[in-house]
Amino acid sequence: MKPRLIVSRQMPSAVGNRIAAEFDCPVPGGEDIDAETMLRLVTQTRADALLFTSHLKLNADVIAALPAHVKIAATCSVGFDHVDLAAARARGLPVTNTPEVLNECTADLAFMLLLNACRRGHEYEAVMRNGWRKGMGMGEMLGIRAWGKTLGILGLGGIGRAMAARARGFGMKIVYCNRTRLPPELELGAQWFARFEDMLPHCDFLSLHAPSGPETMAIINAQTLSLLPKGAVFVNAARGALVDENALIEALKSGQLAAAGLDVFHNEPSYDLRFAELPNVFLTPHMGSATHETRRAMGFRAIDNIQAVLAGKPAIDPLWS
Numbered sequence: 001m002k003p004r005l006i007v008s009r010q011m012p013s014a015v016g017n018r019i020a021a022e023f024d025c026p027v028p029g030g031e032d033i034d035a036e037t038m039l040r041l042v043t044q045t046r047a048d049a050l051l052f053t054s055h056l057k058l059n060a061d062v063i064a065a066l067p068a069h070v071k072i073a074a075t076c077s078v079g080f081d082h083v084d085l086a087a088a089r090a091r092g093l094p095v096t097n098t099p100e101v102l103n104e105c106t107a108d109l110a111f112m113l114l115l116n117a118c119r120r121g122h123e124y125e126a127v128m129r130n131g132w133r134k135g136m137g138m139g140e141m142l143g144i145r146a147w148g149k150t151l152g153i154l155g156l157g158g159i160g161r162a163m164a165a166r167a168r169g170f171g172m173k174i175v176y177c178n179r180t181r182l183p184p185e186l187e188l189g190a191q192w193f194a195r196f197e198d199m200l201p202h203c204d205f206l207s208l209h210a211p212s213g214p215e216t217m218a219i220i221n222a223q224t225l226s227l228l229p230k231g232a233v234f235v236n237a238a239r240g241a242l243v244d245e246n247a248l249i250e251a252l253k254s255g256q257l258a259a260a261g262l263d264v265f266h267n268e269p270s271y272d273l274r275f276a277e278l279p280n281v282f283l284t285p286h287m288g289s290a291t292h293e294t295r296r297a298m299g300f301r302a303i304d305n306i307q308a309v310l311a312g313k314p315a316i317d318p319l320w321s
Contacts, residue, residue, distance in 0.1 A: 003310050006041045008033050008052035015299030035062045043067055049306045053077055060087035072309040074302040080319055081212040089320045096305035096317045100158055101297040106288035107162035110237040113261025116282035117233050119143040123279050147171050152203030155210030163207055175202050200227035212239035222247040231258040237288045240265040245272055252278050263288055
């Protein structure tokens with residue numbers, strides 16, 4: 001018999017095809033389901049495993065309600081702030097994620113946000129969509145040059161290092177803040193700051209690539225934004241919880257920030273519509289990993305984790321041990 005699996009969200013066709021071949025799954029391609037529906041399905045099918053994404057919150061109550069026959073919960077994401085890991089550990093439920101495979105595409109999107117924020121991508125496109133028809137004077141709708149600036153990165157992990165590699169192609173100096181300094185072969189000349197506040201005055205641009213947690217909750221706030229040089233550009237393709245959105249909106253309105261590129265928000269998909277009213281913000285709907293190649297790789301990595309655990313082997317990407 002094939003192992004039994006429940007998938008909580010629609011998956012790329014290649015991932016659905018592999019699920020259909022390797023598992024007994026009522027909807028191999030997935031469909032969006034909430035926690036109540038997921039619990040009902042895993043109970044009815046006596047599922048061995050759950051494959052889910054960040055839309056499904058595995059809090060302590062949901063984890064406690066999972067039947068004992070569920071042997072692994074694999075999130076198809078690198079972030080895991082939607083999972084109560086302490087509750088999973090207490091229950092003995094292995095939880096895995098999909099690190100590394102989305103580094104390059106997420107960095108591509110983050111750099112796209114940076115360039116569009118600098119060069120007023122939202123406003124330029126609006127001019128064209130509205131028909132253009134009037135030439136621009138030499139002093140009209142000027143953006144900010146990206147070449148040669150200093151990029152500050154919070155979190156020089158896999159995605160942060162991929163972002164730094166793109167910035168170096170634009171002649172940028174890299175400064176970064178991590179809990180610990182990286183070895184020289186990973187720093188590649190970047191300057192480390194132990195304290196986030198000490199790095200900020202050096203940043204023409206600031207890009208977030210840190211996980212969400214108690215240490216980073218609302219790390220972008222009125223006080224930290226005030227430490228940036230006036231007219232800095234801000235990019236967030238990490239997690240919305242890292243930002244005090246009221247403070248960010250005020251900084252964008254006041255000119256403390258020249259512009260921002262945002263892919264993530266506190267409330268998704270019901271994000272704060274005040275951002276949409278600001279001309280100096282370039283917005284995308286949490287699409288950092290949204291390429292055919294990366295989403296397929298993420299799905300396959302989640303399946304590999306499930307198959308390992310169900311075969312009695314250690315998980316490839318355990319989130320607790």
